[in-house]
Structure formats: C-alpha cells, structure tokens
Amino acid sequence: MPWTALTLSIGMAIAAGVVGCFAVMRRMSLASDAMSHVALPGIGLALLFHVHPVVGGLAALLVGTVLVWGLERRTGISTETVVGVVFSLALAVGSLLATGEELVDALLGAPGRLGRWELALGLAGAAAVVAFVLAQRGRLVIALISNDIARTSGIRVERLELLYLLAFAVTVALGLRYLGVLLMGSLVIIPAATAKHLARSLDGMLAISVAISVCSTVAGEILASRLRLATGPVIIAIAAGLFLASLFLRRRR
C-alpha cells in the first residue's frame, strides 16, 4: 500500500475519532450516519462535470450542513428529524445522478493513487478538525450539559453548533474515498460509541476512540489489500467487532 494513502487514512481516522465522541454524546449517532449521505449528489454532479469527486462531495456536505443548521434554528425541529428528511432526499437524488460502478465506488469507497495535493489538503483538513475539537472541547462539554449554562458562560451556542457540524462534514469528506458515503458515518460513530462504554472520563474517551478508529482503519486497509476485498467494509467490520467486544468487557466490569 502506498505510504501516502496510509498517512491520509490515519489522519482521517484521528479526526473521525475525536469528532465522533461529541456526536455520540449528543445523541447524533443516527443523524450523523445519515448526514454522510448528503455527499452523494455532490459526487454525482462532480462526476458529471469531470471535477474531483471528493470536491463535489465536500461542497454538498458543507451546503447540507448549513441547511440543516438553519432549518433547525428556524423551525425548532430536532436535528435527527431534519437530517433524516434532507439527507434521505440527498441519497435519492445522488443515486439518480451517479450510475453503475461509479455509484458503488461512491457508496462503498475505492482505493486508488493519491496525488500530492490530495494528501496535503486531506492532512490539512484532518489537522483542522482535530485542532478545532481539542481547542473547543471545554465549550463543547458545557454546551453538551446545558445550552443555557453555555450561554450564560459567554459561549455563542449557535456558532459553536455550526462549527461543530462543519468539522463533522469535513471529517466525512476526508473518508469518502476509502469508506464511501454509506460507511464513513460509521467510522465516526462506532469507535466513539465503543469508547463511551469503556472510558471513565472525557480524556479517556477521546484517547480510546482515536485508538480504535486508527487501529480499525490501518488493520482494515492491510487486510483488505491482502484479501483483495473492498477497504471500507473491512474497516467497518473490524470497528464493529471491537464495539461488540466492548459490550462484553463492560458487562464483565
């Protein structure tokens, strides 16, 4: 496996690990899985106009994120509901735009050679996401416990929410290439959900989540290339296996 691909996937896995912790604690598990679907129409359009698919996917994710954030604020409907409706629609539109093999690649991810600029941009995106979550973790924790406490502590809750969702969208975009639209949401959620079972503090949760995310990704890539299988499903199968093992561990504690 080329080192560029491995480096980028580790960056992506770290970002997924930290972003996922807050998604899981905010009960966004289902929403965030659906949220990754919005990339599909963007990928479809990008293929149609011969643009890099990840660029199309990222653009669609960012637009979708701002849309969800705005709808939630205006209508007061829960994120779960808004995301469910908007992103199921996106999946439908996307499937119409992309066809055949392209669609399978977009949904499940496909390995391939990476250009230098792809690597650089990907790593920069991953670093930005990780830096954001770590720098804002105090604010995110307070907003998680109570938006009203956050507000009286001088935190601009709506802005924080938007920035978090954008970080989430960037994370999903980072994984589009390997894991595809259907599985990237799972890499954000499963390691964090596992860490939630095992950790006894926030630092512990972040560390365990990143460790599981990186291990599943690296092991999945190596295994998939040895066995000549699609990368994404193998990564997620490993992460899900660790999740099941964590259930067992928790019961024994």
Place this chain on the structure above:
Amino acid sequence: MANALEVERLSVTLDRTEVLRDLSFTVPEGTALAVIGPNGAGKTVLFRALVGALPHRGAVRWAPGTRIGYVPQKLDLERDIPVTGRDFLRAKAAVSGEPQGATARALELVNLPRAVAEKPIGTLSGGQFQRLLLAAALVGKPTVLLFDEPTAGVDEPGEERLYGTIRRLQEAERLTLLLISHELSVVYRYATNVLCLTLEHPCLGPPEEILTPERIAQVYGEPLKYHHH
C-alpha cells in the same frame, strides 16, 4: 442601592401562546428574589428570557459587569456519558478564564467531596448533581446566581444543606440571587422579595405581603399549606 437587574415590560410568546405579558420588576444588588407561581406560569421561561435564550419583547437590563451563574432545573442528559464532574468544572474554568484552582475552591464551597467530582456525572445522585451544577456556576465568579428549583429531586436533609449553602454564599460573596421555588417555607425564610407569576395578576413584594393565605389561594387556585419556621 443599585439594581442588579431591571426588567421592563417583558413579554414572551412561545408557539403563539403568550406566556409572559408586560412583566416589569427590579432586583436590587445583593438581594434574593424568589419567583413562585403554579406550573405553567412561565417561571423557567422567565429565567431563560433573562439569560437571552428565548426571543422576547421589552427590556432586560443587567448591571454593567454582571456575570451570571445559571443552575438549570433538570437536564436531558444521557446517563452513561463518560464526562466527570471534574471535566465539567475544568471546562467551565477554562471558558471563564479562571485558574484551574478555582474548581477546588468551588467544590469546597458546595461541600462536594473530590472523589464524587471524579465520577461520571450520570452516576451522581440528584443532590450531588445539583451541588455540582452550583459549583460550576460559582467557578465563573458570578455576581448573580439564577436558580431554577434547586432542590427538585433532592431529599429533605439534602435540601436544607443546599439552601444553607446558597445562603452562606450569598452573604459571603455579596451575590444577587434569583430563585424559582415551590417550597414556600423556604421562600419565606430566604427571599428579600417574592415575584408571584401569573399571566393576569403578577405581584411583587416582600414575603410577608405576598405569602398570605388569600394571595396564595388566588395564585395557585386553591389554599396551599405551608409552614413558617
């Protein structure tokens, strides 16, 4: 005496229902205002409007330099999140620009043992969690404390301790206190003024004037028993 808070003709409408209408009152610095009223009278809505969490008409003026410590009523939190009391207090200190030592002092002030603060917040008892929220409110060196039913879910001795703590803090730190409570005996003992919230006849005055059997019957729609200590 200067006012910590001035509210002028405050109205809040939620889902096309008018919850508060033309409410005006002031809270002098260093005093305790208790807000009472039947369920659905808009007590929590009032607090949330005061901290800017709800759209409203009218004016809410806090004194310059006001720092608010808010202790909400109940939180819709997952019980199994691995965030400890210490994680929460450290976050609060970081956001408020306070040194991390402020968290230890806050825990002392509310009599919450360190070992309890190291546990995930979902595993704390009702009283411990309330005291943790109070500690978090104190970390930001507030000048005003807003308390929404501080003793909901707390047993009676716990309630006494919590009110004792609040009273001690108020006197020691010269805090202004706004408090929502159903415990009229507590209100009688601790409040400087009582704001009795109903849409039609809100009234404000010292406890001796407001907490009369006739007034209470009028507000709650039935005679309510309470005892003076």
